[in-house]
Amino acid sequence: MxxxxxxxxxxxxxxxxxxxxxxxxxxxxxxxxxxxxxxxxxxxxxxxxxxxxxxxxxxxxxxxIERKTQLARPDRRGQSKPLASNISHLAIVCAKPPGIDQLLIDQFCVAADAAGMGAIIVLNKTDLLDDVEVAQAEQWLACYRQLGYSAISINTRSKPAIALLLEELERKSVALVGASGVGKSSIVQQILPDLEIRTGAISAATGFGAHTTTVTYWYNLPGEGALIDSPGVRQFTVAHLSVADVRSGFIEIEEYGHNCRFSNCIHTVEPNCAVREAVGQGNIAAWRYENYKKLLESCAG
Ligand SMILES: Nc1nc2c(ncn2[C@@H]2O[C@H](COP(=O)(O)OP(=O)(O)O)[C@@H](O)[C@H]2O)c(=O)[nH]1
Ligand SMILES: [Mg+2]
Ligand SMILES: [Zn+2]
Incomplete structure (x- = not known):
């Protein structure tokens, strides 16, 4: 024995x-x-x-120990396969180029909510925006802040911006998500300049080669934060959302929805819908409501 x-x-x-x-x-x-x-x-x-x-x-x-949250992805047989766990927030990265895809961002917000995670909106490449675009973007980010999300604008070539991002990640465990080309790899490089040393240390301690292209890694950050990084997580998509996820994932729609005449109101055609009324009065941003309807359509059936 x-x-x-x-x-x-x-x-x-x-x-x-x-x-x-x-x-x-x-x-x-x-x-x-x-x-x-x-x-x-x-x-x-x-x-x-x-x-x-x-x-x-x-x-x-x-x-x-029981997972607080789990990020899963369907495998080739359609079975849900966990990719990473105990992530507290999705950091949703967007930038122009390739262009700010507001629908995708709201889709990730819904996915985060459905998975029990918070969301942080990270607008990257602000160095490429002109003054008008910066002002527009700030207004749009303010919308998310009003909803209770963190929203920051950065560019990966600015040290103060990266410091701001690191501050935002304190005590959070975060996975970066977003379209290709928005700067996720660049952000990782900036907040983990010693990435190769770290994966090297894991290789040395375990005898496994560094598989940075296939393996998901959990990296501790200063301030008790963590970054979860892998191509799988970065390509995490949100095709599997249900109608219920979408209805509860738009924070303001869920909130106003309590006052609808019908408790099962989906806020599209029903009479006495408090959500549509709030959109009409400008209390819910029209673009958020449009995204809500688009996401509902894409998951109907
Ligand atoms: N001007 C500018 N370019 C950036 C910034 N961040 C990343 N890039 C560039 O955007 C391109 C895509 O970045 P990458 O990190 O590969 O994006 P990913 O596909 O999301 O991982 C690369 O050419 C980067 O050098 C930024 O803040 N400003
Ligand atoms: Mg990349
Ligand atoms: Zn309604």
Missing amino acids: TESVILTEPVRVVANFGAAVAVLSKDGVIRRASPLSRVPQLVAGDLVFCEAEKNTQQLRVVEL
């Missing part, structure tokens, strides 16, 4: 390599750990309890 000792402190899964995972303890040590077969498929972000074999000090994951 091999003797083992249970470690009392939970450790963080910072990368999953299939057969084994890399875990990070509070004191900053990265180690390889093999999950027992009764432990569900682990993903970056998971908090787990491990036991160490007395002689070899090899770690085994014995228990997964």
Whole structure:
């Protein structure tokens, strides 16, 4: 019989390599750990309890602590497959070029809400906007702030802007999402200048090669924040939203919806609809309501 000792402190899964995972303890040590077969498929972000074999000090994951949130994606067979866990916020990045896709942004806001996460709107590449565009963008970001979202404008070549972003990420665990070309990789480079050193340390500690293009990594940030990064997460799409998700994911529509005549009002054609009234009176932004209707259509049926 091999003797083992249970470690009392939970450790963080910072990368999953299939057969084994890399875990990070509070004191900053990265180690390889093999999950027992009764432990569900682990993903970056998971908090787990491990036991160490007395002689070899090899770690085994014995228990997964319940995930607060989970980001999932359908696999080739259409089964929902977790990509990362315990993410507190989606940072929705947008920029021009390629162009600010307001519908996609609202779709991500709904997806974040449906997954129990907050959302941060990050307008990047402000250096490419003229004064009029900056003023328009600020108005639009103010709309999100009024709804309770954080919204910041940055450009990845500005040190103060990156400092502002890092401040925003304090005590949050964040995944960057958004269209291709908006600057997600550039942001990662700026907030994790030591990225290669970090993945190298994970490789050295676990014996797994650096798979930055396929593996999801959890990176601790200063101020108790974390960044969850992987191509899979960056390409996370929101095609799977339900009507219920859309109805509750537009914060202001949900709020006004309590006053509709019908409790199952979907705020499109029903009489005595408090939402349509609020749109008419300018209390709900018309563009948000248009996006709401478009998203409802795309998930109907
Ligand atoms: N002018 C400007 N260009 C940027 C900025 N951030 C990123 N880019 C450029 O935008 C392009 C796409 O960026 P990338 O990080 O690859 O976007 P991703 O597809 O979202 O990962 C690259 O050519 C970057 O150099 C910015 O703040 N200002
Ligand atoms: Mg990229
Ligand atoms: Zn209504």
